Amino acid sequence: PKLRVPTPDNPLRVWVGGDSIAYDPGVAMTNFSAKTKLMTVTQDSRPSSGLVRSDFFNWPQHLFRDVVPTAPDVMMFMYGGIGA
Numbered sequence: 001p002k003l004r005v006p007t008p009d010n011p012l013r014v015w016v017g018g019d020s021i022a023y024d025p026g027v028a029m030t031n032f033s034a035k036t037k038l039m040t041v042t043q044d045s046r047p048s049s050g051l052v053r054s055d056f057f058n059w060p061q062h063l064f065r066d067v068v069p070t071a072p073d074v075m076m077f078m079y080g081g082i083g084a
Contacts, residue, residue: 004073008037015067017044018078019051025078042072051079 006012014033016026026043033039044067049057059077067075 006038011037012039012073013071014039014041014074014076015044015070015072016041016076016078017063017067018046018076019049019080020045020047021080022076022078023047025076029076039074042070049079 004010004012011033014029016022016029023043023045026041026045029039030041030043033041046057049059051059054060063077
């Protein structure tokens with residue numbers, strides 16, 4: 001698909017989420033967006049949530065119920081590895 005060219009008047013809507021590993025990239029994207037005005041960033045990091053800890057936080061449900069309806073142009077989802 002062809003991506004549109006963002007402008008300060010029509011910035012990309014970027015969602016950055018995941019467990020604690022998503023926090024720092026979300027901050028960096030937010031700082032970058034403040035300088036360029038080419039994107040608006042929503043940060044959504046949930047420490048210790050992982051991908052399969054639905055007993056703690058249900059990412060699939062949250063994504064489909066709360067995030068997808070907001071129609072972000074770009075979604076960055078990050079989570080760390082499983083510790084032994």
